[in-house]
Amino acid sequence: xxxxxETQMNQSRRIVCYVVLVLVSIMCLFWFYLLFINATxxxxxxxxxxxxxxxxxxxxxxxxxxxxxxPILNGLxxxxxxxxxxxxxxxxxxxxxxxxxxxxxxxxxxxIFAFILGVMMIPTQVTVLGFLQLIGKMGLDxxxxxxxxxxxxxxxVFFYMKQYMESTLSMSLIExxxxxxxxxxxxxxxxVFPLMKPAIAVQAIFSFVTSWNNYFTPSLVLHTDTKKTLPxxxxxxxAADWLKFDMGQVYMMIAFSIAxxxxxxxxxxxxxxxxxxLGGVKE
Amino acid sequence: MGKSKNNKVVSYNKWGYIFLLPFLIxxxxxxxIPLFTTIYNSFFENYRVxxxxxxxxxxGLQNYVELFSTPDIWQYLANTMIMWxxxxxxxxxxxxxxxxxxxxxxxxxxxxxxxKTVIYLPNLIMASAFSMLFFTLFAxxxxxxxxxxxxxxxxxxxxxxxxxxxxxxLVGFMNxxxxxxxxxxxxxxxxxxxxxxxxxxxxxxxxxxxxxxFRITLPLLKxxxxxVMVTSLIGGxxxxxxxxxxxxxxxxxxxxxxTLIMYLxxxxxxxxxGMGGALSVFLFVVTAILSVIVFKFVNSKEVK
Numbered sequence: 001x002x003x004x005x006e007t008q009m010n011q012s013r014r015i016v017c018y019v020v021l022v023l024v025s026i027m028c029l030f031w032f033y034l035l036f037i038n039a040t041x042x043x044x045x046x047x048x049x050x051x052x053x054x055x056x057x058x059x060x061x062x063x064x065x066x067x068x069x070x071p072i073l074n075g076l077x078x079x080x081x082x083x084x085x086x087x088x089x090x091x092x093x094x095x096x097x098x099x100x101x102x103x104x105x106x107x108x109x110x111x112i113f114a115f116i117l118g119v120m121m122i123p124t125q126v127t128v129l130g131f132l133q134l135i136g137k138m139g140l141d142x143x144x145x146x147x148x149x150x151x152x153x154x155x156x157v158f159f160y161m162k163q164y165m166e167s168t169l170s171m172s173l174i175e176x177x178x179x180x181x182x183x184x185x186x187x188x189x190x191x192v193f194p195l196m197k198p199a200i201a202v203q204a205i206f207s208f209v210t211s212w213n214n215y216f217t218p219s220l221v222l223h224t225d226t227k228k229t230l231p232x233x234x235x236x237x238x239a240a241d242w243l244k245f246d247m248g249q250v251y252m253m254i255a256f257s258i259a260x261x262x263x264x265x266x267x268x269x270x271x272x273x274x275x276x277x278l279g280g281v282k283e
Numbered sequence: 284m285g286k287s288k289n290n291k292v293v294s295y296n297k298w299g300y301i302f303l304l305p306f307l308i309x310x311x312x313x314x315x316i317p318l319f320t321t322i323y324n325s326f327f328e329n330y331r332v333x334x335x336x337x338x339x340x341x342x343g344l345q346n347y348v349e350l351f352s353t354p355d356i357w358q359y360l361a362n363t364m365i366m367w368x369x370x371x372x373x374x375x376x377x378x379x380x381x382x383x384x385x386x387x388x389x390x391x392x393x394x395x396x397x398x399k400t401v402i403y404l405p406n407l408i409m410a411s412a413f414s415m416l417f418f419t420l421f422a423x424x425x426x427x428x429x430x431x432x433x434x435x436x437x438x439x440x441x442x443x444x445x446x447x448x449x450x451x452x453l454v455g456f457m458n459x460x461x462x463x464x465x466x467x468x469x470x471x472x473x474x475x476x477x478x479x480x481x482x483x484x485x486x487x488x489x490x491x492x493x494x495x496x497f498r499i500t501l502p503l504l505k506x507x508x509x510x511v512m513v514t515s516l517i518g519g520x521x522x523x524x525x526x527x528x529x530x531x532x533x534x535x536x537x538x539x540x541x542t543l544i545m546y547l548x549x550x551x552x553x554x555x556x557g558m559g560g561a562l563s564v565f566l567f568v569v570t571a572i573l574s575v576i577v578f579k580f581v582n583s584k585e586v587k
Contacts, residue, residue, distance in 0.1 A: 010389055010390065013390065013492075014390055014392065017384050017390060017392055018392070020380075021381075021384075021392075021394075021398050024377070024381070024398075024401075024402060025398060025401045025402070027460070028401050028402055028404060028405055028460065028464075029401060029404075031413075031416060031417070031420065031460075034416075034420060034426060035416055038419075038426065047424070049426075049429040049433070050426035050429040050430055050433070093305050093306060093309075094306075096302045096305065096306075097302065097303060097305075097306040099302055100298070100299045100300075100301075100302035100303040101299075101303075103299070104295065104296045104298060104299030104302075105296055105299070106296045106297070106299040106300060109299065112303065112307075116306075117578075118574075119310075119314070120574075121517060121570060121571075121573075121574035121577065122314070122318070122567070122570065122571075122574075123517070123520075123521045123566075123570060124314075125521055125523070125544050125547065125563075125566065126318070126321065126563045126564075126566045126567040126570065127314055127317040127318045127321055127563070127567075128317070128321075128547075128551070128563075129317070129320075129321045129324060129547075129551060129556060129559050129560055129563050130316065130317030130318060130319070130320035130321035130323075130324065131313060131314075131317040132551065133317075133320060133324075133556070134312075134313075134316060134317055134320065146313070149309060149313065150309060150313040150314070152305050152306060152309040153305075153306045153307075153309040153310035153313065153314065155310075158306070178295075184295065184298040184301075185298075188302070209407050212409065213407075213408075213409040213410060213411070215409075215410070215411045215523075215524050215527075215528075216523055216524070216544070216548070220548075220551060230409070230412075231409060231411040231412070231524075234409075234411050234412055234415050234528065235411060235527070235528055235531075237415065238415055238418065238528050238531050239531050239532070247419065250415075250419055251416075251419065254412045254415055254416050254419075257409055257412040258408050258409055258412050258413075261407050261408065261409070262404070262407075262408075265400075265404060265407055269400040269403075270396065270400075272403070272407075273396075273399050273400060273403050273468060276403065276465060276468045276469070
């Protein structure tokens with residue numbers, strides 16, 4: 001009998017849990033629902049107040065936005081180009097750095113490892129002043145290079161790769177390849193790197209998203225309108241006298257800035273959510 | 284023969300250096316040198332008044348004296364901390380609750396993957412777009428006001444961005460939404476790491492689920508809670524995108540939502556490199572102290 005009341009207790013607790021979880025989920029998704037609804041409504045519909053249904057002006061808003069004053073197709077391409085290249089460099093070189101620490105023994109290895117862990121928490125914001133002066137002197141102001149190349153040195157991604165390597169990469173495999181006469185660079189590219197695929201997929205997405213969403217540094221580096229990325233264009237939209245704007249276009253602009261990430265997330269969510277608990281540290 | 288083998292090992296190990304080079308070179312150029320020049324800049328008077336350039340002249344610690352003697356930095360530090368706390372307190376409470384439910388063996392909740400996917404989603408959304416969205420949704424003529432008035436909750440439109448508390452609360456709420464999923468997942472991995480036999484023993488002794496949570500889970504989670512709090516605090520000090528876009532960089536109403544990084548951003552735009560440098564060094568030192576605390580806890584190896 002005690003058992004029965006206990007299961008009943010659990011049953012009622014479970015119902016409470018589900019109700020709260022559904023409410024929490026609504027709290028997370030509600031804003032995006034409003035966003036996508038409003039992106040399909042015309043300015044006059046929007047000014048008449050809120051209705052919870054999709055309308056038919058999505059394509060019209062999109063056309064107005066593309067042919068408007070903001071160079072958003074340029075922005076889309078710039079964001080995309082920077083995010084892809086940064087993400088490729090980040091995962092490739094972070095894996096390489098992790099492999100150097102994992103697979104070799106050399107003088108100063110411990111010091112370098114400790115150094116990378118030590119600088120992991122330094123935010124880019126505190127060095128950005130010197131960074132801007134430096135790229136000015138190098139003639140790289142208003143260029144994509146200072147936004148892409150620093151991706152090679154990503155201490156947090158390195159740390160994740162190092163952890164993953166410790167649990168999956170066996171040295172005997174590398175020894176065997178050496179006996180077969182494979183060179184070290186070849187071993188890294190055609191044996192180690194493919195073995196790290198699950199970790200690389202997760203970190204590639206995180207790097208892509210971080211770069212795609214980045215606003216602070218690009219807004220200080222990029223000045224030419226056609227070179228700007230989407231977050232900078234959103235800031236410009238915000239700084240403009242927004243009452244003059246067609247609100248349908250504003251919602252469409254926000255919707256299409258976040259849509260790529262949502263689409264990727266829908267396909268990869270299992271890996272991404274799993275990757276968060278594995279990595280522990282994420283900014 | 285032993286010697287030749289040894290040589291072989293040495294020749295492999297030089298590849299360690301080769302593979303490290305890209306990282307070390309890039310890090311030195313784009314992070315380390317800028318860090319030192321930022322510190323160097325903080326000792327110089329170097330700014331513009333209109334078209335006239337003042338400096339750079341060496342003035343020792345004068346920038347620091349000016350930085351800390353004006354009330355601005357303390358006001359912005361307070362703003363940053365208040366908005367961080369407004370996001371962090373609800374975040375940690377909800378994450379503890381959800382984490383405990385997800386990991387509870389007696390509840391065995393279904394659809395966990397779905398709920399985890401949903402609550403983690405806001406973390407990946409572009410903060411500037413999210414902030415712009417909230418700006419339009421919570422605008423005086425926006426849909427939230429239209430709904431609240433329509434439902435009879437408000438009699439007239441409430442201008443959220445004109446009042447200190449509501450503007451700060453919006454920033455805090457957005458940070459809460461963006462980070463509670465991440466925190467839940469981190470706390471869950473901490474909770475799953477607790478030896479199940481402790482729970483079994485407690486259940487045999489007749490402990491209620493509340494007692495188990497407060498007497499066992501919470502104390503054993505303390506290291507990971509400290510870790511979550513300090514890393515969140517480090518992130519909170521860097522708060523920029525959300526208040527910057529929400530207020531278009533003004534920190535309105537009357538600079539009560541202006542954060543430290545927004546202040547730094549202002550100095551960078553006006554090319555006041557002396558004061559910007561001093562502010563950067565201040566942020567660097569605070570972050571470094573907080574990082575040491577994190578490492579102390581990570582290395583105490585209770586956290587893994």
